[in-house]
Amino acid sequence: MARRKVGNPLAFAVLGCLGERPMHPYEISTMLKARGKDQSIKVNYGSLYSIVSALEKHGFIEALETVREGNRPERTVYQITAAGEAEFSDWLTELVGTPSREFHPLEAGLAYLPALPPDRAVELLEQRLATVDAEIKEMTALHDDMTAREFPRIFWIESEFRLALLEAESAYVHQLVEEIRTDSLGGAVYWRQAWKLFLEKGITPAEQLKDPVKYFGQEFAWMKAIPPEAQ
Amino acid sequence: MARRKVGNPLAFAVLGCLGERPMHPYEISTMLKARGKDQSIKVNYGSLYSIVSALEKHGFIEALETVREGNRPERTVYQITAAGEAEFSDWLTELVGTPSREFHPLEAGLAYLPALPPDRAVELLEQRLATVDAEIKEMTALHDDMTAREFPRIFWIESEFRLALLEAESAYVHQLVEEIRTDSLGGAVYWRQAWKLFLEKGITPAEQLKDPVKYFGQEFAWMKAIPPEAQ
DNA sequence: GACCTAATACTCGATTTCGAGTAATCGAGA
C-alpha cells in the first residue's frame, strides 16, 4: 500500500480546508483559489471529486448533509473526522520535517545537455532565464506590495520560499551560461569538438565515445576507465 | 490529449538511452543506474515496461529483435525511430528552455505552517535542516572528489544544480527558523498568541478568525477586509 | 555437489489521475 491512503497533495489541501469548517467540494475549490493555496499546491479540479470520495472511503471526512438550492445539482457538504484531523497533522508534520527527493525537470534536462549543441544549449538556457527572471521580478513586486500593506509575512512564507528557489535557479543558470559561453566549464571544449566532428564529418557521438583518445587526445584516456560513474 | 503522448520523465530517459544504441528494457534500467541518471530522473522500474510499450505504440521506438539466452525469459531489444529522436530532441528543448511550475512539498507545508504550534514548527524545520545539510555535505564531498579526479563538470552539472537548490532551501529555512524563534517574523506574535488561546482556553483558530480585533487587538482590524488574498 | 543469495528480467491489476464534457443558473447589457 502507498505510504498514504490518499496521497495526492490536493487531499492535503482538502483536509486543511475542512479543518476550518464543513464545505462542499466546489466551495473547497473556490476557497483554495481565494486563499491562493493553488499557488503552492497543485490543484487539479478534475481530481477533486475522486479525492473527496477517496477521503470519505477511508474515513477522513464524512458527508454532513446534502442540500439543494433551486434547481442546481445537489451539493454534499463534508466535514472532517477525528481521523482526518490526525491525518492532516501527520501529513503536515511530514511535509515540514522530512525532505523528500524532488526531481526538478531542469535536472533531467541538464543530465542530457551534451545531447544539444553548446550554442543551442546557451540559447535555450537564456530563454529559460528570461521567463524565470520575469517571474522573480513579479513575485518580488508582489512581496513588496504585501509588505507595504503590512500583510504579515507568516501568511506568505511559502511564496518567499518559492522565490528563494527561483533565485537559486536563476543564479545557477546565469553562471552556467557564462561558463559554457567562455568554454570555462570543464569538458566544454570537448563538447564543442564532438558536435563539430558530428556536424562536419558525420561521426556520431556514440562512435566518438568508443575511442575517445583518437578523437580527443591522450587526456581522455581515463574515459575508458569510468564505467560506474555518470558518463 | 496530454501535451506529450508519453509524458512520464522515465520515457525521456528511455529515449535518451536508446539514442545511443539499441537495448532491451532491463538493460536500459541498469544503464540508467550505472550512469547515475536515476539521480536526476525519477526511475520507477515498475513503470518501465508500460512506458516502453507506450513508446512503441506511438512509434517512438520499435522492436529490433527478440533474443533468448539459455532458459532466461525472452528479451525484446528496442531501437529508437526517427520520430523518437525528434521527440527526444523536442522534449530536451522544452526541459531546458521552458520553466514549468513545480510544486515543492515544503511549499505546501509552509502554506499551512500556522496550523502547527510555533515551537513545533521550529522543531520540525530543524529536523529537516539536519537531513538537508547532511545531504549538502555529502554532495559537496562527491563533487570535490570528481573535481580532484578531473572528471569534467559538464557531465555532472545536473548534480551541481540540485546542490544549488538544496543550498537555497537550507539558507531559507535556517533564516526562517531564526525569525520564528526570535518572533521577528511578521505575524509570529499573533501566531503564538492564537495557539496559546487555543491550548489554554480552547478557543479554536477558526473562532478567533471570526473576530480578530477581539482576540488580537485593533491592529488586526484589516483582517476582515482581506478576502481575495491568502488567508 | 548442495545450498543460498544476489542479480536478472519481467508481469499484473488495483488504484489513481485528469481533462474534456455537461448542464443548469445568474446577471449584465442590448
Place this chain on the structure above:
DNA sequence: TCTCGATTACTCGAAATCGAGTATTAGGTC
C-alpha cells in the same frame, strides 16, 4: 425581455501509474 457569456457544480471513462510479486539462473560457499 432576451440573449450570451461567466460561474456554478459535477460526471465519466480512457489512460497512466506503481509496487508487489514471480520465476530463473549465475556464482560463491561450505
